[in-house]
Amino acid sequence: MSKFEKKRTLTADLSLFLVAAIWGSGFIATQYALDANMSASLVMTIRFSVATLILGMVFFPRLRNMTRKHWLWGAPAGVILFLAFFSQTVGLQYTTPSNNAFLTATNVVMVPFMAWAIHRRPPRMKAFILALVCLLGIGVLTYNPESGLSFNPGDLFTLLCAFLFAGHIAYLDVASKKVGAAPLTFIQMAISALFSFITLLFIGKEAVVGANLAQGLLPAIYLGMFSTCLCFLIQTAAQRHTTSSKAALYLSTEALFGTTFSILVGLEPLTSSMMIGGVMIMGTIVLSEVEFPWTKSKQSQNLPNKI
Secondary structure, eight states, X not given: OOHHHHHHHHHHHHHHHHHHHHHHHHHHHHHHHHHTTOOHHHHXXXXXXXXXXXXXXXXXXHHTTOOHHHHHHHHHHHXXXXXXXXXXXXXXXXSOHHHHHHHHHTHHHHHHHXXXXXXXXXXXXXXXXXXXXXXXXXXXXXXXXXXXXXXXXXXXXXHHHHHHHHHHHHHHHHHTTXXXXXXXXXXXXXXXXXXXXXXXXXHOHHHHHHOOHHHHHHHHHHIXXXXXXXXXXXXXXXXXXXXXXXXXXXXXXXXXXXXXXXXXXXXSOOOHHHHHHHHHHHHHHHHHTOOOGGGOOTTGXXXXXXX
């Protein structure tokens, strides 16, 4: 590898860390928007409308020739994406940013099982072991010395969000081979914006009146401009010059960034259960992207997922 290629790869890797950091800050921005009495549907309507508008302008030349096929493959992805973000945002109303970040990250461990359901190829034993350790980490993370082990509604909504994100990743593995990335991403954003607006009309109209837009509008716009649009553009460019395994590993640090930012801005204190549970969950995520010599086999080397 030449010096130029090494420098380009290093730049790509650092760019993915930047994406993870921005995603981590997104948990804080969402919390600020919710603290301004903005409903989940209102936050998402603003977020995805901004994202759709910007992506539409950036990729307009590629979007002019979209066909029915693009919408048939993109619309389901958009619906799943909407449900995932809606569950995540509602979850953050009832749990802490750190729990929301770490529990969302468990989708990495769920993906092989989701792919099993779609492709009919069972994951290796490593996946089952990591899933068990991840569950134990979730238990530690949600443990309260006073009340014991208790899942609040926010934790359950966030786990549902992780499940939906895993399904979204598994679906995109198929859809991305059928249509181009630019129209697929634009349609997802547009569908998510549409469903967010419909949800707002039916269950969130009152929240618009009671929302402190002066306080919550900027965080919601930040989510659309940076956590969605900018991150997508950086990630797309960076992944051309690094491996998918490294990309997944770097992006999974989103949970660490989210928790760190939450502690730094004073949204929650640092606790032992947060540290131990977070390390266990992050450990399973990291190990899911690491291939050990004794786990390799001729059969496993042909599998699309590392675990």
